[in-house]
Amino acid sequence: xxxxxxxxxxxxxxxxxxxxxxxxxxxxxxxxxxxxxxxxxxxxxxxxxxxxxxxxxxxxxxxxxxxxxxxxxxxxxxxxxxxxxxxxxxxxxxxxxxxxxxxxxxxxxxxxxxxxxxxxxxxxxxxxxxxxxxxxxxxxx
Amino acid sequence: xxxxxxxxxxxxxxxxxxxxxxxxxxxxxxxxxxxxxxxxxxxxxxxxxxxxxxxxxxxxxxxxxxxxxxxxxxxxxxxxxxxxxxxxxxxxxxxxxxxxxxxxxxxxxxxxxxxxxxxxxxxxxxxxxxxxxxxxxxxxxxxxxxxxxxxxxxxxxxxxxxxxxxxxxxxxxxxxxxxxxxxxxxxxxxxxxxxxxxxxxxxxxxxxxxxxxxxxxxxxxxxxxxxxxxxxxxxxxxxxxxxxxxxxxxxxxxxxxxxxxxxxxxxxxxxxxxxxxxxxxxxxxxxxxxxxxxxxxxxxxxxxxxxxxxxx
Numbered sequence: 001x002x003x004x005x006x007x008x009x010x011x012x013x014x015x016x017x018x019x020x021x022x023x024x025x026x027x028x029x030x031x032x033x034x035x036x037x038x039x040x041x042x043x044x045x046x047x048x049x050x051x052x053x054x055x056x057x058x059x060x061x062x063x064x065x066x067x068x069x070x071x072x073x074x075x076x077x078x079x080x081x082x083x084x085x086x087x088x089x090x091x092x093x094x095x096x097x098x099x100x101x102x103x104x105x106x107x108x109x110x111x112x113x114x115x116x117x118x119x120x121x122x123x124x125x126x127x128x129x130x131x132x133x134x135x136x137x138x139x140x141x
Numbered sequence: 142x143x144x145x146x147x148x149x150x151x152x153x154x155x156x157x158x159x160x161x162x163x164x165x166x167x168x169x170x171x172x173x174x175x176x177x178x179x180x181x182x183x184x185x186x187x188x189x190x191x192x193x194x195x196x197x198x199x200x201x202x203x204x205x206x207x208x209x210x211x212x213x214x215x216x217x218x219x220x221x222x223x224x225x226x227x228x229x230x231x232x233x234x235x236x237x238x239x240x241x242x243x244x245x246x247x248x249x250x251x252x253x254x255x256x257x258x259x260x261x262x263x264x265x266x267x268x269x270x271x272x273x274x275x276x277x278x279x280x281x282x283x284x285x286x287x288x289x290x291x292x293x294x295x296x297x298x299x300x301x302x303x304x305x306x307x308x309x310x311x312x313x314x315x316x317x318x319x320x321x322x323x324x325x326x327x328x329x330x331x332x333x334x335x336x337x338x339x340x341x342x343x344x345x346x347x348x349x350x351x352x353x354x355x356x357x358x359x360x361x362x363x364x365x366x367x368x369x370x371x372x373x374x375x376x377x378x379x380x381x382x383x384x385x386x387x388x389x390x391x392x393x394x395x396x397x398x399x400x401x402x403x404x405x406x407x408x409x410x411x412x413x414x415x416x417x418x419x420x421x422x423x424x425x426x427x428x429x430x431x432x433x434x435x436x437x438x439x440x441x442x443x444x445x446x447x448x449x450x451x452x453x
């Protein structure tokens with residue numbers, strides 16, 4: 001289950017890789033967490049998209065996100081997941097873990113740990129959305 | 142997003158599109174989700190209805206509850222209003238209890254506008270006098286968009302008692318804002334003075350308008366007006382401006398029949414034409430909940446935001 005936007009494309013890529021290795025493709029889905037955020041009072045509402053949810057009951061679900069930072073997106077995604085079904089287990093896979101957690105959340109699968117400062121910005125670009133695969137680390141403008 | 146929705150003109154085309162898009166998401170999600178969204182947990186919405194209403198109040202209540210807001214229905218009958226409490230005092234009383242949004246229906250045009258000047262809460266006009274009913278217009282625009290790819294250039298005929306209709310004003314202004322081509326049809330006595338300044342075509346001949354229309358929107362003939370001499374008789378009104386099956390068959394194949402409800406079957410619309418597949422009147426009601434959810438989400442979310450936060 002990819003967290004939109006970029007997590008859902010990463011989830012599709014992972015599914016394709018697993019298919020190449022295992023011969024079967026796991027079900028994939030996309031989760032929009034806009035309605036589950038805990039900062040609704042302080043930020044403008046994000047444009048919503050409809051989540052695409054396969055049957056989750058009794059499945060092992062791997063949540064996929066591009067960047068793991070405070071952990072708040074993951075918390076929102078967990079709340080959303082249990083509203084859509086009752087998975088057997090939920091794991092977390094991220095491309096980049098940049099640290100600075102604000103919640104007790106840890107990834108099961110990490111592409112790369114990237115130590116950062118809070119005033120830095122990590123942007124994951126992927127071909128499906130941005131036209132190129134790259135991870136950019138920069139100062140907050 | 143806007144602070145209050147008092148008139149459809151408070152929105153711009155971009156805002157209307159955003160509400161339509163968001164409502165579409167809620168509708169797609171609708172049957173799948175088994176629980177309420179937690180989004181507006183801890184927010185309180187008050188339904189302040191000075192006039193009776195079933196569908197609008199229920200629709201707002203369901204919309205707020207599906208987003209986990211707390212809903213208080215303030216019924217005027219049996220309240221301090223009957224003891225002579227003024228609108229301002231009622232507003233300040235409700236405000237003092239700490240609410241986030243007030244949904245107001247009132248018999249006097251402009252009452253929600255007055256209320257908005259007295260309270261910190263977001264105010265949503267759920268129909269004021271003979272003035273406006275913006276959320277009805279939004280759900281109608283949404284319903285039209287389900288059937289047509291764009292509202293721009295859409296030919297919509299608004300038929301009937303325009304002068305007494307709060308729906309008509311919001312409808313015409315909303316449609317014009319989205320680039321639709323509006324024709325107002327009805328007996329001259331039921332068209333508002335200076336209707337020509339509305340920027341819509343005006344006609345008294347329904348049969349000439351129907352073959353060109355993409356949407357025919359029938360307004361409720363307010364039976365209480367009958368004694369006031371606006372039309373000679375209901376039968377004559379129905380014969381000249383009612384939509385029966387013969388008239389419905391003059392419509393284009395893809396044209397829609399719409400009505401804000403409650404219908405007077407046999408007056409502005411015959412029982413048979415209300416049941417035609419092209420009559421999307423129950424869709425309008427169903428869409429009302431999704432559209433009001435979108436509105437509450439967009440208005441109540443981020444209301445304390447000091448500045449635009451970039452989307453992650």
